Amino acid sequence: MSRIGYSQNKFIIQNKKGTDKISFKLINNLIVIPIEVNGVELSFLLDTGVSKPIIFNFLNISDTLKIKNTERIFIRGLGTDEPVEAIRSSNNFFKIGDTFNLSQDLYAVYDLNLNFGPRLGVPIHGIIGFDLFKDLVVEINYSTKVIKLTEPEKYSYKSCRKCEQFNLEFHNNKPYVYAEVGLNDNRIPLKLLIDTGGSDSLWLFEDQSLGIVSGEKFFNDFLGHGLSGSVYGKRAKAQAFYLKSFKLKSPNVAYPDSLSIVYAKKVKNRNGSMSGNILKRFNIVIDYKGALLTLKKNKNFNEKFQYNKSGIELAHQGVRYVKEFQAVKRKFDTRYQNRVNSGTRIVFDGEYKMVLKPAYAIVELREGSPAKRAGLMKGDVVLAVNGNSIHHQPLQEIIGLFYGNAGKSIKLKVERDTKKLNFSFKLENLLE
Structure with missing residues (x-):
């Protein structure tokens, strides 16, 4: 089969040019775009591997999205578990920049555990694919992290020898x-x-x-x-x-x-x-x-192919209280203490406060890996990597350390059953 059919429900670009640009985030090689669904701003993965849009954590956002016209179904994807329960909803309003669809079908998943956000470190509310691609020509510029959407009748191919x-x-x-x-x-x-x-x-x-x-x-x-x-x-x-x-x-x-x-x-x-x-x-x-x-x-073409050499998979797992030092600026009048050098002096004092920060836990641990042999366990909450607190670092930046060169030392401080433990290991190359 070489071509596809179309339904009457379409994405349309609401401007005279018939084209629009949307910035996206590239997280772990995945495209995350902002989409407005029934007036609510959400973040979706752009996925050519799905047909209808899928919304996650349905029970948390269904009231806000005002999902209607529903029927219960089961959908299947990769993995060995049973199909997941979902509802199919019609006549939803989708808006991406100047692009909109007034009558979009979607699947809303019941399972609260089905959520890709924790492994990416950013909220992911859903996935969209075929219904957007079938209506528009989609240009993905991975260099500038911009997607350009164009109505097919207004798109013209340019000569490109490369x-x-x-x-x-x-x-x-x-x-x-x-x-x-x-x-x-x-x-x-x-x-x-x-x-x-x-x-x-x-x-x-x-x-x-x-x-x-x-x-x-x-x-x-x-x-x-x-x-x-x-x-x-x-x-x-x-x-x-x-x-x-x-x-x-x-x-x-x-x-x-x-x-x-x-x-x-x-x-x-x-x-x-x-x-x-x-x-x-x-x-x-x-x-x-x-x-x-x-x-x-593009500029990424010759980038070396790396892989995780630690054996650890991390994911966001709730929040935890962290003690942080915060500087406080105070004025101190010195005129009565020192008559020669009178004036007002600025003094920087400080205090510790308990603040909520994301917690990152080990959710997968490869058997025989250097991390496993060092004594780390699934469920360990990582507190610091190589002496640096993880609370100020994006999840993908932390995971990136595990993709370094073989022989690189990794030191982890973790919390396990309220105990603070330290582990160290070296990254191993198993394929060369």
Whole structure:
């Protein structure tokens, strides 16, 4: 299938130019955009891997959003758990900058535990994909972190000698592209889902008959969290990844456990997914109506592919009280104490206050990893990394330390059952 059908409910750009720009946040290779739903400002992941918009933490925000016209359904995603319960709601108002849809369907999930925000360190209220892409040409500039939306009839392609263009195929309203991977000295053709909602580089489905195998250098790891639970599998490296003339050297590859991808493999000839750590190396034009993908290298193209060498996955887990020193400026009159040098002196005093700060806990810990061998445990709340309190650092900045070079020392101070404990270990490279 090469093209897609359209419904009457559409995203329309409400200005004369028929185009609009929206700034986004790039967090762990994922695109987070502001969207107004029924008058409430929320943050959504832009995910080509989903059909209808999904809203999380439904029970917390349903009254505010005034969700109506509902029916109960079950939806399934990656993972080995059962499908999740949700409601389907119609006639919702969505607004993105100057772009709006007056009658948008959405799924609202009941499960309060299904929330990607804690692992990213910022609030994530939902996911949007197909319904936005089907109506507009979407340009994603990963360099400037700006998305440009254009109505298809007003979009014109410019000559670009340094670009590569690909035909898209669609299955279940999701886009697929053809590429090649270098594995075990073989160059293997692939059919891949374009997945802006995934933070990894490549996910490949192992297939001995096609030569898609991890080889001898790999380690077992937590790969991510889908709508239907956690996904585990192997992590390895490929020799190269090819998108026509573009060649990426030594990309990371994840091979998800077969039980987690039973439904994903039902798409005919699908070999895996191409995700954010590949896509961010290009500035992209996604044109669903024309069934075209255009790629142009950007400043991230030659960035080295790194991976977590600690074995630790952190997530935001509530808040905790922290004692902080705060300077207080006071005036002190010295005229009666010193008649020679009379005047008013400014004195900086200080006091300690208890303030609420985010707590970051270890939610996944790889077996045999340096962190595990050092004695760290799931549930440990991290207080400091390499002597620096974590309370003033974004979660992704802390996690970035675990992606450093092999041999780098990591010192963690954690709280476990009200006790303060110190641990140290060195990052290990398992793939070279």
